[in-house]
Amino acid sequence: MKNIVVLCLLFFTSKIKAQELFVYTEPASNMPAKSVGLRLSNNWMNDDKANRINYFLLPEIMWGVNKNLMLHAEMIASDRTRKFGYEGWSLYGKYRFLSKDGVHNHFRMAAYARVSSNNSHIHQEEIEINANNSGYEVGLIATKLINKVAISASSSFEKANNNANNNKFPITHSNKAINYTLSFGKLMLPKSYDNYKQTNVNFMIELLGQSIVDRNKAYLDVAPSIQFIFNSQSRIDIGYRKQIAGNMIRMSSFGYLIRLEHLIF
Amino acid sequence: MKNIFLASLLLIQVNSFAQFTNADLQASGLTCSMCSKAIYKSLEKVSFVESITSDIKTSTYKIQFKKDVAVNFDDLKKAVTDAGFSVAVLKVNTLFNNVKIENDSHIQIAGNTLHFMNVKQQTLNGYKMITIVDKNFIPTKDFKKYEKLTTLKCYQTGKMDNCCSKAAITKSERIYHSTI
Numbered sequence: 001m002k003n004i005v006v007l008c009l010l011f012f013t014s015k016i017k018a019q020e021l022f023v024y025t026e027p028a029s030n031m032p033a034k035s036v037g038l039r040l041s042n043n044w045m046n047d048d049k050a051n052r053i054n055y056f057l058l059p060e061i062m063w064g065v066n067k068n069l070m071l072h073a074e075m076i077a078s079d080r081t082r083k084f085g086y087e088g089w090s091l092y093g094k095y096r097f098l099s100k101d102g103v104h105n106h107f108r109m110a111a112y113a114r115v116s117s118n119n120s121h122i123h124q125e126e127i128e129i130n131a132n133n134s135g136y137e138v139g140l141i142a143t144k145l146i147n148k149v150a151i152s153a154s155s156s157f158e159k160a161n162n163n164a165n166n167n168k169f170p171i172t173h174s175n176k177a178i179n180y181t182l183s184f185g186k187l188m189l190p191k192s193y194d195n196y197k198q199t200n201v202n203f204m205i206e207l208l209g210q211s212i213v214d215r216n217k218a219y220l221d222v223a224p225s226i227q228f229i230f231n232s233q234s235r236i237d238i239g240y241r242k243q244i245a246g247n248m249i250r251m252s253s254f255g256y257l258i259r260l261e262h263l264i265f
Numbered sequence: 266m267k268n269i270f271l272a273s274l275l276l277i278q279v280n281s282f283a284q285f286t287n288a289d290l291q292a293s294g295l296t297c298s299m300c301s302k303a304i305y306k307s308l309e310k311v312s313f314v315e316s317i318t319s320d321i322k323t324s325t326y327k328i329q330f331k332k333d334v335a336v337n338f339d340d341l342k343k344a345v346t347d348a349g350f351s352v353a354v355l356k357v358n359t360l361f362n363n364v365k366i367e368n369d370s371h372i373q374i375a376g377n378t379l380h381f382m383n384v385k386q387q388t389l390n391g392y393k394m395i396t397i398v399d400k401n402f403i404p405t406k407d408f409k410k411y412e413k414l415t416t417l418k419c420y421q422t423g424k425m426d427n428c429c430s431k432a433a434i435t436k437s438e439r440i441y442h443s444t445i
Contacts, residue, residue: 021299032303033347067347101294101351102404103324145296187297193321196302232302263299265306 020143020150022183023225023237023259024206027152028108028143030070030096036264037062039072043131045255047080049123054080054252056131068096076131080120088118088164090130094141105146112156113138119164125217125248126210127160127177132251133169135160139179152183158210176213181206200229208241212248219246225257235261283361283374285336286392288328292345293353293404295324300350307348311340324353335376338397338441346401353404355397357443361389369417371440378425383414383444395443399423411442 020027031037043056060074072092098109114137116129129135139156160175162168169175189201204225211218225239239257292304301321308317308326313334318327330336345352364372367386372379398411417428425438
């Protein structure tokens with residue numbers, strides 16, 4: 001915990017440029033109107049119970065409906081049953097309702113909602129509708145870009161339902177959770193922008209927390225990641241997520257991510 | 266060649282006229298090159314834009330207009346806001362020949378009505394940069410400054426109104442407030 005505080009302080013005090021294309025969270029900003037984004041997330045998550053690594057593949061299509069509204073549709077597949085196959089889907093929508101722009105700065109706020117279906121067996125107390133649970137999530141995001149530092153925070157309410165394939169949500173668990181995130185981003189390269197073909201290298205660090213409603217259960221993860229942007233249009237994100245505090249039964253307390261993304265303007 | 270053309274125009278043309286040739290647009294709300302490229306791509310799709318060169322560091326776009334194609338400043342603003350950002354500055358390079366301007370006067374340039382604010386009475390000749398000062402073409406705090414300079418309702422709405430009655434007007438027609 002002390003190390004994280006030191007790391008965060010270093011972020012604020014060093015001379016930095018920021019990026020808000022966060023890896024584990026979404027910023028309040030939207031993609032351009034009428035553009036389409038393709039995303040392929042590969043997650044290697046430790047299965048805490050079985051002590052093995054489960055692989056998750058999440059292909060996703062993103063659409064900027066207009067300047068304020070964007071929609072994502074995602075498919076979830078994994079090999080957690082020892083056989084790789086389809087596991088579910090997820091729909092995500094984000095509406096930017098506040099935008100205050102200045103030269104090289106902005107403050108934005110957005111509301112979002114996600115609804116998902118998943119067919120996997122549930123044994124964990126953690127609620128994660130973007131991989132493990134059927135259910136929905138609604139939340140708010142605020143992103144501030146000031147003096148070339150980007151900070152984003154979000155909070156959401158998440159509710160799990162019974163999973164598909166008759167995989168019931170355990171009646172002994174609470175099916176409601178509050179999530180909160182805090183993200184920082186730093187542009188490492190290039191030192192100076194000359195053209196759109198320069199490769200950008202960004203470093204991110206994100207804190208991801210959850211509290212289960214009506215239970216004294218919570219976790220806090222730290223997720224550092226590095227991001228490469230090619231031709232100002234394609235992204236490769238490499239991330240690592242690890243629990244630093246927590247007392248709940250989870251599917252996974254650490255994992256790796258490699259994500260490919262391409263934006264079609 | 267361009268100068269000869271210009272000189273010929275000046276000799277032949279007796280009446281006053283003006284035309285837009287290019288613009289410098291600065292966008293706000295971004296730092297990254299991916300965001301800058303989104304605006305570039307969006308501006309590129311505007312029908313009267315011939316070419317664009319961008320300065321990523323300052324978020325500034327030098328926009329060349331197509332010859333003899335009507336220019337619409339709202340289309341430029343929409344391209345920027347559709348990309349997810351805002352216009353901070355729009356300066357339009359305009360070729361004037363014997364055009365008289367004064368405060369709260371209207372002039373027609375290539376199908377657009379311009380309402381001049383905060384200017385001295387003068388006759389314009391040659392290339393001049395005019396700045397559009399309407400809402401959403403400048404930062405909010407700058408808009409508030411200009412707001413104090415006028416009581417005219419048309420500045421609030423960007424549409425012609427009774428306040429513009431001295432000129433031949435069509436009520437609710439788009440009017441761009443500008444200065445030099």
